[in-house]
Amino acid sequence: MKFFFPEKFSPQHPQEGIIMQPVDATVKGQHYAELLVKNFSEEDIVLDDRCPMPPVDVWMVASDGERTPLTTEETALPCVPLLTIPKGETASISLAPWKYSLFSTYGTYDVALPVVRQGPPIETRFTYYEVGTMTQLFRTFISKPLLNGLVFIASMTPGYNLGVAIIILTLIVKLILFIPTQHAMEGQRKMQTVQPKMDALRAKYKDNPQRLQQETMKIWKEHGVNPWQSCLPMLIQFPILIGLFYTIRDGSVLALSQHLLYSPYQHLTWSFGTQFLGLDLMQPNVFIMPPLLMVMQFFQMKLSFAISKKKEEKKGNKKGKEAMSQQEIQQRVMLYGLPVMIGFFALKFPAAVSLYWGVSTVFAIGQQLFVNRRS
Template identity: 30%
Template structure:
């Protein structure tokens, strides 16, 4: 087998290993650290010296239309540049939230994303805040709160108040122009005996996400404890709750592009928990571990935050830095190559802001990466050229010492040394390309910035597969819409297959007939494999192939002997 073909196959095997096996293997042998779960009693987290929160969502007995449910309770409107919705004064829940800047589809009449919905609706999803303690009559899910205003905006906070027994409770709510709510919970003891209280927060969600949980893009429950992110599956917490004790951290639920997160005071020791409430309901909650004693006539205030919105990379990083939220950027599942992925994202985002077209930005990014890697490609070709020169001598040694493997190895090592040839030099440069290729793949898969971004002509969403296929005459054939999914091959993946075909044709043809058949068939296999992927990824690959063809043509002009069969 020719050396360059060996290198290509080794590279393909290594790339496949990195893409599909590395992270599952590492997660198996090096699982994320988590704090052992506290003991559970009757569905409650029992924390030493205090009764912790048991913020169980109420059971839904009848699913009703969202608009009907919203009209059944008194509410405070939410209106920001990014969000609209309302706060349910019954139970003091943030349970109605719409993302103004994101629609469900690319159609002009597509409704905006409804992230949160009240209990009683099909996809109930809400946040609630309260207290647990000793000698306290806590507000419950049926408590109706009084509001200081009618609308919560970035410029007008709203305070909710209620009185239960000998305690007065207050929740001060504010929101920024994006997706972060600030919550200040106050308890005032107006009784004659001391009390001890600790706040909690919860997110309740009915049903799993409709998004697919990929090993390269986590969808599901998520907690950050002691600086380590734990990406949990819904099935895992159905079997057993995931519990953590930490100072600094948060918990919530991830969709592919959306996130909810409870962020307790980052300086307080808290218990985080991810669990199933039964009947298809899941919950993330936190409770402050140390109850605060409040003397008669005194009050105590503790703060937390609640994030509900889009996983915009720049915004998330800003929250982490400005608000001091531990590992907040882990809501985007960057994985092992985050150190490479984030710089690539920021450069891609900068290009997009410059050219105003995400597809063009991907092309420019690909050109930049290939220019940076050109010295690597050139070194690889030089190595291939050197190996071609010594190949006749290698064959001669193989014939001479075919019955003495040990002697053959010694003579080949001597040949490499005499000719100053490194047989691994053709492979080593490929190792530099693997993390970059994988990082770009993850950036295009993970980041919301490519979602619903148009390119040209019929491509109106770079995050989705090519919607048209010539196999049904672009939708005009009688069998349009009836093709099996594996035959829905769009124009862009066909162009990808064609570009790979010409790239392989430009390579030196292998002498082995089996190798020839494999490399002749591979472009069309890759065409079918890549067809379900996002068009943005396919554009990257096509651009990369075209640049490779140009590089090969130029380098072959510098090393014409690479196109020739070696002598001997």
């Protein structure tokens, strides 16, 4: 094992002195760098209060290696001085307050800890790089509308509550998507209706894939079935879910989200209220949201499969049950697998994202009940 993983299995030598390194050597544009300072020396590190400057000296490094010192009097967040790093301890230095004043340009930066000592200076380097086209498009069409929508709604709620804003935004999104979601649910119902015929075709033409495809297309056309139609709600939901996750993670501190805010909200003096019904919406919730979302998702899936189950019970014959066996296996995987997956995500995602999914699921349950009654 030592041959394959020399760094992990080789003898560890005790580190000495003071070590500073970035958490990430490359930082995505509009994010912020973070430094770790490890004090392996025999004494505490004592630093001066340098506010409004960061605890480190900063240089912009040109392509030819020339360094230009950077200074500023502006911070996006209040400057908190780092005065002492005890021996044997590790301190974290967030450069978030200087995100727009010192690090607004893409390129390479050197930072040095201003400690007087013998030996080489305590320096490290990191690079800001411009995000790719896909990230820019995602921010433009998903992250920005979501964040600015939350800001607009929260600005009209007591305490600028993020939870209330998420509920209202979720309902607005669901109403906008109501018609395509309704069509998708109708398509799912049609797919369940023709499923026995599909299973019969698979058994009949199991050795003739080309004929099976032709007959399948014929049945779909006859019953007006579009197999992709039923996937539409999930395809729409997940970009919004991912966008909300990044919006909560990167945009909840509005002072650090100027690049995502539209011009009317560039100079807000308030921040989101992140407490909602006893939940900290910025942190994952372990005991309430995961089991609650799993139960709701299970109920929604149960409703979505109710039509085919009723048709099967009406037939009540052994042959019918055998014909539905493949469909039942697929439905069983979805019935139990999707709730477990959602519950796992809820363990990892901030409670704000779980709140969005919960409200969205309640809305979907009501819509599914409406479709089932029509059927």
